[in-house]
Amino acid sequence: xxxxxxxxxxxxxxxxxFAAQTTVSFDAFLPNPGEYIEDTSLADGAATFINTxxxxxxxxxxxxxxxSTVSNxxxxxxxxxxAAAEARTNAYAVGYDDGxxxxxxxxxxxxxxxxxxxxxxxxxASATIRNGSAFSRAFxxxxxxxxxxxxxxxxxxxVAVTNHYLADYRTEVPFIQTNWMDLDLTWMPPDVVSxxxxxxxxxxxxxxxxxxxxxxxxDFTYAYADASGGIAASNPAICCWADGWTNxxxxxxxxxxxxxxxxxxxxxxxxxxxxxxxxxxxxxGDGGRITLTFPVPIRDGPGNDFAIFENAFDDxxxxxxxxxxxxxxxxxxxxxxxxxxxxxxxxxxxTNASDPTAYGGLAGKHPQGFGTPFDLRLLAGTxxxxxxxxxxxxxxxxxxxxxxxxxxxxxxxxxxxxxGSGGFDLDAVGVLNPRIEISTMxxxxxxxxxxxxxFLEYKAGIGDxxxxxxxxxxxxxxxxxxxxxKE
Numbered sequence: 001x002x003x004x005x006x007x008x009x010x011x012x013x014x015x016x017x018f019a020a021q022t023t024v025s026f027d028a029f030l031p032n033p034g035e036y037i038e039d040t041s042l043a044d045g046a047a048t049f050i051n052t053x054x055x056x057x058x059x060x061x062x063x064x065x066x067x068s069t070v071s072n073x074x075x076x077x078x079x080x081x082x083a084a085a086e087a088r089t090n091a092y093a094v095g096y097d098d099g100x101x102x103x104x105x106x107x108x109x110x111x112x113x114x115x116x117x118x119x120x121x122x123x124x125a126s127a128t129i130r131n132g133s134a135f136s137r138a139f140x141x142x143x144x145x146x147x148x149x150x151x152x153x154x155x156x157x158x159v160a161v162t163n164h165y166l167a168d169y170r171t172e173v174p175f176i177q178t179n180w181m182d183l184d185l186t187w188m189p190p191d192v193v194s195x196x197x198x199x200x201x202x203x204x205x206x207x208x209x210x211x212x213x214x215x216x217x218x219d220f221t222y223a224y225a226d227a228s229g230g231i232a233a234s235n236p237a238i239c240c241w242a243d244g245w246t247n248x249x250x251x252x253x254x255x256x257x258x259x260x261x262x263x264x265x266x267x268x269x270x271x272x273x274x275x276x277x278x279x280x281x282x283x284x285g286d287g288g289r290i291t292l293t294f295p296v297p298i299r300d301g302p303g304n305d306f307a308i309f310e311n312a313f314d315d316x317x318x319x320x321x322x323x324x325x326x327x328x329x330x331x332x333x334x335x336x337x338x339x340x341x342x343x344x345x346x347x348x349x350x351t352n353a354s355d356p357t358a359y360g361g362l363a364g365k366h367p368q369g370f371g372t373p374f375d376l377r378l379l380a381g382t383x384x385x386x387x388x389x390x391x392x393x394x395x396x397x398x399x400x401x402x403x404x405x406x407x408x409x410x411x412x413x414x415x416x417x418x419x420g421s422g423g424f425d426l427d428a429v430g431v432l433n434p435r436i437e438i439s440t441m442x443x444x445x446x447x448x449x450x451x452x453x454x455f456l457e458y459k460a461g462i463g464d465x466x467x468x469x470x471x472x473x474x475x476x477x478x479x480x481x482x483x484x485x486k487e
Contacts, residue, residue, distance in 0.1 A: 020340040020358030021115050021223040024049075026067045026091035036068040036082040036094075045408055046109040046338050046360065047220065049093050052101045063101040065217075066094045073178075076127020083123040084216035085178040092218035094122060097199045099208055104197040106220065109336045109407070110361045110378060111154065113190035115221040119147060120180045121166045122214040129167045129176050129211060136203055136210035139176075143169040143202040147215050149183075152194040154377045155302065160188040166199075166215060180218065190225035223340060224360035227315035230370030231307035231430065233268035236486070238307070238430035240450055241266050242393070244293035251285030251397060253422030258283035261290055268309040268371065268428035281311050283421040284321065284397035287404075291394045292429055295450050297327075300376035300387040301433030307371025308363040308395070309427035318354035320364040320414045321424040323374060324394040327386040332394055333379055337361035339412040344402060347415045354414060361407075363395060364414075364424055371430055389435055397423040438482050442474035452484040 024044045029037060039053040039062060049065040071087035072080050082094055095104035121129075129145060132138035139145075145167040151160040164183060167176045201211035231238070248261040261282045269280030284290060298306050312318050324332040341358040356365045365372045376387040398404050400414030436447045446454035458471035460478040467481065474480060 020355045021221050022340050024220045024222075026093065030067060030069045030091040033069050033071060036066060036070055038062045038066040038082070041065070042067055046112060046336070047222070048107045048109075050102065050105045050107060054101065063096050063098045064104050066096065067091060068094050073123050076123055076131065077133075078124060078212070081122065081124050081212070081214060084180070084218075085121040085123050085126045086180055088180065088218060090218065092118075092216055095197050095199075095215045095217055097197065097213045097215075099213070104215075104217075106195040108193045108195075108222075110338065111191040111193050111225070111375075112222040112360065113224055113226075113357065114151065114185035114188045114192055114195065115223055116185055116219070117149075117183050117217060117221070118180050118219040119164060119166075119183060120216040120218075121145075121177050122212070122216050125166070125212045125214045126176050126178050136212070139167060139169045139174070139203070141169055141174070143167070145199070145201045145211055148198045148200065149185075150196045150198070151188050151192040152196070153189075153191045154193050154375050159191060180216075182219075190223075190229065192222075223357040224338070225357065225365070227356040227366050227370075229373070230366030231304070231373050231432070233309060233369050233371065233428070233430070235430075237432050239434045239452070240295050240431045241268075242292040242429040242431075243295050243450070246291045246293065247394075248282070248290045249288055250283065251288035251399075251423060253417065253419045254283045254285035254288065255420050258421040258425070264290065264292060264426045264428060266428065268369065268430065269311075281421070281425040281427050283425050284395065284423045286399040286418075286423050287397055288423055289394060289396045290426065291329075291392055293392055294429075294431055294434070296431075296437075296448075297388075297435040298325075298376065298390040298393075298431050299433050299435035300380060303375065303432070304373035305376045305390075305431070305433040306393070307373045307430045307432065309368070309371040309430070310364040310366070311368040311425045311427050312364065312366070314367050315356050315365075316353040317415055318356060318359070318364050319418065319424050320359060320362045320398045320400065320412065321426075322396040322398060323361070323363050324396065325376070325379070325385065325390045326392040326394070327389050328384075329392045331384045332392070333382050333385045335361045335374060335378060337406050338408060339406045339410050341413045342411075343413060345400060345413050345415045347418055362398070362412075368427065371428075373432075376433075393429060395424060395426060399423075436484065447482050447484065449484055451487055453487050455483045455485060457481050457483055 041051045052063040068082040070083040072083045203210040245261045263282045323335045326332045338360040400416040402411035456471045457467035
């Protein structure tokens with residue numbers, strides 16, 4: 001971090017708020033008008049639009065998303081299935097919800113905060129709704145065609161749903177949408193890892209929907225969580241804290257008072273006794289690193305699994321670090337990360353301020369007393385990593401001058417240069433989901449977790465209402481369980 005903090009805080013109050021975000025683009029894949037791609041998924045930044053390309057009856061077909069620069073707004077037949085009902089100058093996606101394969105889905109490499117999306121009918125769908133076809137009748141009173149966007153989190157839970165009518169004949173003034181329309185998604189939570197588009201029509205036959213199940217989608221815009229979602233140091237869900245360190249390698253711009261790695265052990269210090277305090281943090285310096293260990297391994301459980309505490313005084317001056325985990329202490333896996341900030345954040349002039357919504361998958365997004373949460377579910381299935389037993393966590397400072405890149409090749413900017421306590425200032429790491437080893441064998445020691453008292457509980461029959469702490473010797477017929485209660 002920097003010195004002369006009181007002076008800089010006066011400047012912070014006058015800085016405007018920034019709203020970082022990025023818009024998905026397919027223009028690099030479709031540089032010319034009249035083109036389309038129907039046989040592959042496409043990714044831009046952390047977002048991947050999923051395409052299903054399959055063979056049936058001796059031919060190839062697609063579902064999910066295709067991608068297009070077709071601008072034919074007059075041909076209302078199947079041969080023009082890749083055209084939106086209104087032409088665009090940039091490439092867009094066409095969703096096809098065929099009912100037999102996975103619905104059109106946008107997958108994200110890490111949780112995002114959706115901001116907006118532009119939607120429309122396709123020429124094929126809108127013309128069929130208006131005029132009918134050999135397979136579908138024209139819409140009449142009471143008919144509708146609706147797009148549903150469903151957002152899911154890492155655990156697969158639905159966290160947001162919205163409906164948008166592409167055609168609605170239930171009102172006195174029926175309509176068919178043929179212009180692009182922006183949908184506000186800022187109300188969705190910032191933990192979306194999947195956004196699924198499904199279609200519902202009132203024109204259904206014995207074989208399913210008669211309406212062509214297509215929609216057009218463009219300019220999906222997203223950012224990341226702001227600083228409001230940090231884990232408080234006092235949160236009772238924190239079960240334990242890092243209790244060991246190794247491989248502390250400070251980078252440049254760290255004075256000796258801030259080179260005490262043991263300061264990162266134990267509970268987060270919160271306010272750290274005011275500005276410039278050294279008693280509760282260890283600074284990494286430019287590009288420095290430290291590895292932490294824990295009284296028990298961290299496991300992938302429900303929700304976030306651990307939180308990393310820095311000592312930022314507010315969310316306009318955020319010093320960042322990569323987060324890496326290991327289940328053997330040797331092979332480390334880095335959390336996916338993304339930076340939307342495009343400008344240098346000059347510590348001296350303060351012509352730009354940190355914006356937490358610009359950063360995904362990086363530690364240091366929250367002010368002191370609040371930790372940046374991480375969920376090991378993001379890394380599930382990574383070769384060489386057991387997310388059920390993470391024993392080591394490594395933090396690597398990011399030199400914020402743009403020389404360090406995120407996972408997508410974007411430069412990462414945070415306040416630079418810093419001095420004295422330069423770089424990421426680590427306060428603590430709290431564990432939300434510890435792995436507790438419990439044996440079913442009698443006589444095996446009770447599970448242990450610092451700050452918790454183990455109690456053996458018993459009931460004679462599985463249908464009995466209550467457990468009792470007056471447990472007989474293990475091995476007695478009946479049922480036993482261990483309960484850990486915070487001291």
